[in-house]
Amino acid sequence: MTLPKIPRISRELMACRVAAEIQPGHVVHLGPGLPEMVPPYVLPSRGAVFHSGNGVLGFGPRPEHDIGDAQLVGSGGRTVTLLPGASIVDQATSFGLLRGGLVDVGIVEASQVSETGDLVGPVEMDGGMGSHAAATDVAEGAKLVIAMMEHTTRNRSPRIVTRTDYPVAARGCVDLIITDVAVIQVTPQGLVVREVARGWNLSDVQAITDPHLSPAPDMGYMSFWMMGGDLPSKVWKSGPEAVADIPDGATILMDGFAGPGGMAQYLIRSLREQGAKDLTLVSNTAGIANVASFGTPPGFLTIDHSLLVESGQVRKAIASYPVSPRPSQPSAFEQAYKQGDAELELTPQGTLAERIRAGAFGIAAFYTPAGAGTSLAEGKETRTIDGREYVLEQGIRADYALIRAHKADTLGNLVYKGTSRNFNAVMAPGARITIAEVDEIVEPGMLDPDAVVTPGAFVQRVVQRPADFQPYEPL
Amino acid sequence: MLPNKVASSVEEATADIPEGARIMVGGFGFPGTPEALVKALLDRGVANLTCICGPWYAGARRTIDASALIASGQVSRVISAPPVAPGPRSGATDPSSEDDRLHLEIMPQGTLAERIRAGGAGIGGFYIPTGLGTAYEEGKEKMNIGGVDCIFEEPIKADYALIRAQAADTMGNLVYRLAQRNWNPIMATAAEVTIAQVDEIVAPGMLDPELVITPGIFVDRIVISGGANDPT
Numbered sequence: 001m002t003l004p005k006i007p008r009i010s011r012e013l014m015a016c017r018v019a020a021e022i023q024p025g026h027v028v029h030l031g032p033g034l035p036e037m038v039p040p041y042v043l044p045s046r047g048a049v050f051h052s053g054n055g056v057l058g059f060g061p062r063p064e065h066d067i068g069d070a071q072l073v074g075s076g077g078r079t080v081t082l083l084p085g086a087s088i089v090d091q092a093t094s095f096g097l098l099r100g101g102l103v104d105v106g107i108v109e110a111s112q113v114s115e116t117g118d119l120v121g122p123v124e125m126d127g128g129m130g131s132h133a134a135a136t137d138v139a140e141g142a143k144l145v146i147a148m149m150e151h152t153t154r155n156r157s158p159r160i161v162t163r164t165d166y167p168v169a170a171r172g173c174v175d176l177i178i179t180d181v182a183v184i185q186v187t188p189q190g191l192v193v194r195e196v197a198r199g200w201n202l203s204d205v206q207a208i209t210d211p212h213l214s215p216a217p218d219m220g221y222m223s224f225w226m227m228g229g230d231l232p233s234k235v236w237k238s239g240p241e242a243v244a245d246i247p248d249g250a251t252i253l254m255d256g257f258a259g260p261g262g263m264a265q266y267l268i269r270s271l272r273e274q275g276a277k278d279l280t281l282v283s284n285t286a287g288i289a290n291v292a293s294f295g296t297p298p299g300f301l302t303i304d305h306s307l308l309v310e311s312g313q314v315r316k317a318i319a320s321y322p323v324s325p326r327p328s329q330p331s332a333f334e335q336a337y338k339q340g341d342a343e344l345e346l347t348p349q350g351t352l353a354e355r356i357r358a359g360a361f362g363i364a365a366f367y368t369p370a371g372a373g374t375s376l377a378e379g380k381e382t383r384t385i386d387g388r389e390y391v392l393e394q395g396i397r398a399d400y401a402l403i404r405a406h407k408a409d410t411l412g413n414l415v416y417k418g419t420s421r422n423f424n425a426v427m428a429p430g431a432r433i434t435i436a437e438v439d440e441i442v443e444p445g446m447l448d449p450d451a452v453v454t455p456g457a458f459v460q461r462v463v464q465r466p467a468d469f470q471p472y473e474p475l
Numbered sequence: 476m477l478p479n480k481v482a483s484s485v486e487e488a489t490a491d492i493p494e495g496a497r498i499m500v501g502g503f504g505f506p507g508t509p510e511a512l513v514k515a516l517l518d519r520g521v522a523n524l525t526c527i528c529g530p531w532y533a534g535a536r537r538t539i540d541a542s543a544l545i546a547s548g549q550v551s552r553v554i555s556a557p558p559v560a561p562g563p564r565s566g567a568t569d570p571s572s573e574d575d576r577l578h579l580e581i582m583p584q585g586t587l588a589e590r591i592r593a594g595g596a597g598i599g600g601f602y603i604p605t606g607l608g609t610a611y612e613e614g615k616e617k618m619n620i621g622g623v624d625c626i627f628e629e630p631i632k633a634d635y636a637l638i639r640a641q642a643a644d645t646m647g648n649l650v651y652r653l654a655q656r657n658w659n660p661i662m663a664t665a666a667e668v669t670i671a672q673v674d675e676i677v678a679p680g681m682l683d684p685e686l687v688i689t690p691g692i693f694v695d696r697i698v699i700s701g702g703a704n705d706p707t
Binding site for chain 1: 585602651660686
């Protein structure tokens with residue numbers, strides 16, 4: 001094949017062009033190879049959080065002179081640096097957050113992309129060695145999937161092809177192809193060229209591309225300017241402002257193992273003031289703190305979920321322990337349930353935690369032995385695995401999570417104190433909007449990345465509990 | 476009597492791993508790789524192992540990790556994320572036909588992580604969409620759940636997990652440093668016997684409970700490997 005003899009852009013400029021797709025505050029997965037060149041072209045002040053398959057969130061460029069920390073590598077196994085506000089998660093969480101849709105942009109080096117967006121991962125890197133590795137999870141999980149690659153192989157055959165030559169890592173997942181000559185969008189109508197490198201035109205690009213290319217109406221030269229404004233702040237001034245947009249009928253994850261420790265009491269009170277109705281609460285107890293006392297002074301009630309039940313805002317609870325430990329003193333939810341004012345979906349405690357985690361991490365359903373053979377399994381699919389009966393349980397995905405932590409940084413990274421961690425850490429990734437009520441808000445870099453329990457990527461809003469906030473109300 | 480979890484050497488810690496054992500090996504690149512434990516297995520020549528690990532490198536390498544164990548010929552079966560390998564072998568196909576010695580079960584990296592976690596957490600299996608329409612779905616049960624086509628994935632457990640952490644207390648509580656964490660915390664939960672190679676062992680109470688990532692109940696043996704911090 002005769003190739004157009006027009007200069008192509010450098011790998012550095014390709015990285016710069018890819019960086020221009022990243023909006024302030026985006027969580028961005030970078031796969032091995034070319035994507036690892038992107039971080040220097042994104043200012044730390046944009047607050048993009050770079051994720052590597054090994055569980056690092058918030059890494060920066062490679063260290064100067066390659067002198068790095070041997071225990072800190074990125075997707076490609078080479079040392080990286082951490083930016084202020086970084087955190088570390090294990091492998092299951094690292095891929096759970098990909099599957100769960102918490103990654104805004106996934107950037108993978110591709111060996112081939114088909115006209116329908118099928119992806120062949122970097123199987124031909126480094127002289128013929130490569131691996132799909134994380135490519136399947138990234139391509140299926142990230143909201144915007146960018147395939148970054150040189151337009152042709154070393155022996156000059158097209159990488160954008162009608163039929164792939166290798167097994168595909170993922171079907172129909174690539175949204176945007178950025179090469180050293182063009183920016184091409186994958187659409188249901190086929191491949192659309194949005195930009196070409198200077199000196200190139202559509203027919204030059206078509207000459208080194210298998211499938212048919214159409215020009216975008218506004219096709220132009222490659223632009224390396226970053227779009228989007230400032231990093232939106234996650235810090236909200238007050239509880240009422242943070243919960244103001246919760247609509248009627250919302251499903252809300254709310255913690256509280258039983259007592260007030262780990263309960264977002266300021267947010268609960270704010271939600272009562274706000275007045276949203278027909279809520280579904282997903283919580284361990286549906287509110288028993290104020291009948292179990294837990295150190296409440298005489299003449300007062302502990303603020304818990306009961307506030308919302310008493311104000312008639314709760315239509316349903318999904319809970320494991322929605323009854324008072326004192327039969328003589330039933331909880332607000334118990335009374336509402338008995339009067340037919342609220343529905344209950346009873347779930348064993350471990351199953352509840354696992355269902356929330358499954359919903360957060362893109363697991364549709366799972367088999368657990370808990371509850372098999374009891375009334376809790378009624379109407380559910382069961383299966384015998386290795387001689388033991390299991391029940392099929394489905395994930396729970398919520399609109400909001402109201403959680404409680406000890407400290408946050410302004411990027412939403414959280415640390416907890418003592419047993420107040422309980423359901424909070426599980427719930428944080430499980431909602432479209434997670435609001436954390438904390439005792440203290442610090443600058444990025446003030447929390448030890450190894451100590452962060454909930455990465456900021458899971459948290460959309462942070463509110464400080466007022467210093468004079470009283471976690472109980474008069475009887 | 477309280478069991479003593481501290482082994483005096485990597486040889487002692489791994490002495491009972493028999494031929495044919497299923498072992499998990501932690502690590503992602505250099506960080507978090509229990510190289511001294513792997514080296515003990517290499518030295519002893521334990522054969523016919525099943526190795527469960529993340530992406531590994533086909534061919535000889537200077538590092539001592541899961542790849543070295545697989546390259547040594549002591550492994551007959553690999554359950555892993557896609558290996559870094561030449562050409563199509565690095566894709567989703569089962570390359571066992573190319574090499575009769577090694578049976579490979581390859582899956583997306585996130586699927587492997589979740590299967591190991593499921594093994595540790597007593598989950599009987601789960602449904603996820605990952606890999607639909609690719610070679611990864613072949614031979615697997617499918618179900619539509621809530622409008623989403625999913626693949627059924629089974630849990631993975633092992634006889635032994637060889638993991639790496641920064642420090643342990645004598646009860647086996649572990650803390651990790653930076654990217655060292657990777658596969659280690661989930662593998663620790665999914666094996667009958669979990670053996671942790673650490674840089675330092677301290678008395679109970681010396682690790683901040685808030686910072687412990689792997690509780691000691693998941694860890695059976697701990698061993699200090701001196702000087703193992705340098706890549707081999």
